[in-house]
Amino acid sequence: MRNLIALLLSVSPAFADIETARDLMESNQFEQAYAELVPAAKAGNADAEELIGIMYAMGLGVERDDERAFEWYLRSSMKGHPGSQSAIGWYYEVGRGLPAPDLTRAYMWYTLSAIGGDPDAAISLEEVVKKMTPEMIKKAHILVADYKVWMYPFR
Numbered sequence: 235m236r237n238l239i240a241l242l243l244s245v246s247p248a249f250a251d252i253e254t255a256r257d258l259m260e261s262n263q264f265e266q267a268y269a270e271l272v273p274a275a276k277a278g279n280a281d282a283e284e285l286i287g288i289m290y291a292m293g294l295g296v297e298r299d300d301e302r303a304f305e306w307y308l309r310s311s312m313k314g315h316p317g318s319q320s321a322i323g324w325y326y327e328v329g330r331g332l333p334a335p336d337l338t339r340a341y342m343w344y345t346l347s348a349i350g351g352d353p354d355a356a357i358s359l360e361e362v363v364k365k366m367t368p369e370m371i372k373k374a375h376i377l378v379a380d381y382k383v384w385m386y387p388f389r
Contacts, residue, residue, distance in 0.1 A: 252281050259285070264295025275306070283310035284318040291321070300331025311343065314385050316350030319343045320358060327362050337366050341374035342381065349386050 251270045258267035268289060274282035287306035290299045304325050310318035323343035329335035340362050347355035363371065382389070 252279065252285070255282070255285060259289075259294070264289060268295050275309075278309075278313070280310040280313040280315040280318065283307070283313075284315055284321075287318060287321060300325070304331050311346075312385075314350055316347045316352035316355065319347035319350060320352050320355050323347060323355070323358060323362070327358070337362055338370045338374045338377065341366065341371065342377040345374070345378045346381055346385060349382065349389055 251274050255267040255270035255274075258264070258270065268286065271282045271286050271289075275286050283306050287303045287310065288294070289296050290303035290306060292298065304322070307318045307321045307325070311322045320343070323340045325331060326336045326343060327340035341359065344355045344359040344362060348359060366374075
């Protein structure tokens with residue numbers, strides 16, 4: 235197992251940077267964590283993108299900015315990151331940083347997150363569906379089918 239981890243670290247420096255960034259975040263060194271995450275995020279690493287989204291959503295080491303948080307979460311979500319997909323669902327559900335809530339898209343992102351394995355997504359889905367009309371749910375199912383085909387082709 236150690237050889238596998240060493241191999242991963244040697245082949246993927248972005249992986250090492252993300253683990254370092256997580257450690258820095260746990261010790262409240264958010265500015266340093268951000269500096270570690272940016273290169274990996276700019277290279278398209280979904281985990282780094284999600285962590286930067288969290289930092290902007292909560293104002294950790296950066297000024298809180300819901301629009302930037304949403305954009306970082308969205309980048310990660312489009313790569314199939316279930317945690318970011320749940321976050322995008324929440325932003326759509328409450329409308330934070332957006333012109334207005336969009337329950338249809340919230341449902342879609344929570345569903346995709348659940349398919350991806352996020353255990354909390356099913357709970358969020360149960361709550362959002364209580365606020366939706368049958369027509370909204372029908373539209374959401376169409377969107378889920380459109381996205382699921384290419385985001386999760388083997389599920």
